[in-house]
Amino acid sequence: MKYNKTVMTKLINQHRELHDELKKIKVEMGLEKNLAIKALYHSAVADNGPFMLEYQELERRQ
Known part of the structure; x- marks a missing residue:
């Protein structure tokens, strides 16, 4: 499974x-939106999140 921003x-x-x-x-880590989305992916989706x-x-729907 790969990260897909969309x-x-x-x-x-x-x-x-x-x-x-x-x-x-975004607030706590001072990240811009794109990096924050990627961080959220790794914490909530990747590795059986x-x-x-x-x-x-x-x-699959895409």
């Missing part, structure tokens, strides 16, 4: 908790 953005838009976590990462299956489903 798929990750769709996932974030579907889940308020991911949206809130993205804002938190809680949103991995939903991410894979969105990826």
Whole structure:
């Protein structure tokens, strides 16, 4: 499974908790949006993260 910004953005838009976590990462770590999205991918999706299956489903639909 590879990081895909478009798929990750769709996932974030579907889940308020991911949206809130993205804002938190941007503020706490001082990251720009693109890097914060990538960090969120690694914490919430990659390596059997809680949103991995939903991410894979969105990826298949593309």
